[in-house]
Amino acid sequence: MASGTIPDRIGQSAVRTSGDPLQRRRPLMKPIICIAPAPAVEPMFFSDGWMVNKKYFLGVTAGGGVPVMATDIELVEEYARLCDGLVLTGSAMFTPSPEYAAQAKVIEKQKRDPLDRELFYAFQRAGKPVLGICRGQQNVNVFLGGTLAKKFKLTDGVEHLMHKHEIVAEPGSLICELFGEKFITNSRHNNRIDQLADGLKITARSHDGVIEAIEHESQPIYAVQWHPERMRGDLPDPFDGPDTTVLFQKFSEICMEHKK
Numbered sequence: 001m002a003s004g005t006i007p008d009r010i011g012q013s014a015v016r017t018s019g020d021p022l023q024r025r026r027p028l029m030k031p032i033i034c035i036a037p038a039p040a041v042e043p044m045f046f047s048d049g050w051m052v053n054k055k056y057f058l059g060v061t062a063g064g065g066v067p068v069m070a071t072d073i074e075l076v077e078e079y080a081r082l083c084d085g086l087v088l089t090g091s092a093m094f095t096p097s098p099e100y101a102a103q104a105k106v107i108e109k110q111k112r113d114p115l116d117r118e119l120f121y122a123f124q125r126a127g128k129p130v131l132g133i134c135r136g137q138q139n140v141n142v143f144l145g146g147t148l149a150k151k152f153k154l155t156d157g158v159e160h161l162m163h164k165h166e167i168v169a170e171p172g173s174l175i176c177e178l179f180g181e182k183f184i185t186n187s188r189h190n191n192r193i194d195q196l197a198d199g200l201k202i203t204a205r206s207h208d209g210v211i212e213a214i215e216h217e218s219q220p221i222y223a224v225q226w227h228p229e230r231m232r233g234d235l236p237d238p239f240d241g242p243d244t245t246v247l248f249q250k251f252s253e254i255c256m257e258h259k260k
Contacts, residue, residue, distance in 0.1 A: 031084035031255035033065040034123075036116050036136070038091045055229040056089055056133075062232065063248025065255070073115045080122035085129040085255035088116055088136030090188065090227060117143055124219065129254045131247075132223030134189055137214060140223045144216075146197030150190070163187040164238040167212045167226075173203035174222060175213045178250060184241040185212070185226035192225070220254055 040051035050071050060067040067087075070079050080086075116136075120143050123130050132140040138148055164186050169176035193211040196202065204213035204224075212225045228244035230237040 031065050031252050031259060032082065033060045033067050033255065034079045034083040034086045034119065035060065035067050035069050036086065036088050036119055037069050037071065038089065052089060056087060059229040059232060059248045060087065062245050064252040070115065070119055073118055076118045076122040079119060080126040080128060084259050085131065085251060086119055086123040088120065088130065088132040088139050090134030090136060127258065129220035129251065129258055131251050133229065134225060134227055137223035137225050138191055138193065140214065140221060141193050141197050141200065144197035144199060146193060147195040148191050149194040165206050167204045167206050169204040169213065170202065174215060174250065175204050178246050179242050184238055186230055186237045186241065188227055189225060220258060
């Protein structure tokens with residue numbers, strides 16, 4: 001065998017290596033998707049850690065990606081270099097912009113919010129795709145300079161917590177391309193986007209005007225307010241909504257396109 005080559009593990013032709021250790025392996029045919037976790041506590045030992053609902057992993061895998069979980073804020077640049085895309089996941093609470101924090105009287109989650117923020121900026125600097133889900137959509141808006149409204153049911157009289165509803169997508173948007181102009185989604189949030197950040201555009205709303213999906217005008221950044229990871233598989237939520245596996249498939253395709 002010629003110097004500088006390694007045999008393929010499944011018996012095909014050898015693959016030539018380069019000087020970069022990261023390039024010495026056979027290139028993966030699937031995109032590697034970094035998933036932002038939520039803090040977790042192990043009650044028996046009173047120790048903290050990280051967790052991701054398995055539905056996010058299953059959604060990314062079903063979409064053709066290889067999911068990995070980020071855990072260390074000191075490694076965000078490495079995650080952005082090694083991975084092809086980022087998923088910002090949902091969570092029970094949110095750390096808002098300073099203006100929103102003063103209004104809502106909330107305290108920053110010391111572990112999650114800095115990690116989400118630095119991951120987002122690292123992938124944005126690298127020009128790699130980002131998909132925000134629920135809290136992740138709110139994150140995207142805040143990290144780009146937008147604001148949120150907290151517990152908006154109290155002021156708007158609408159119900160978006162533990163509910164389902166129809167949304168209307170903007171023609172020509174990614175969401176409309178995947179699901180059509182009108183469709184049913186789940187709803188698991190009590191905060192919403194208030195002031196939209198510069199550079200973002202609204203691609204779907206609910207009938208009461210709540211922003212349900214956004215895209216960046218010039219960067220591969222997308223986000224939805226509902227939970228697509230729950231709208232697929234054997235027990236989709238809701239049953240009368242579309243199979244959202246196609247969203248994860250499309251995100252994987254976008255990641256591969258930016259990988260070339």
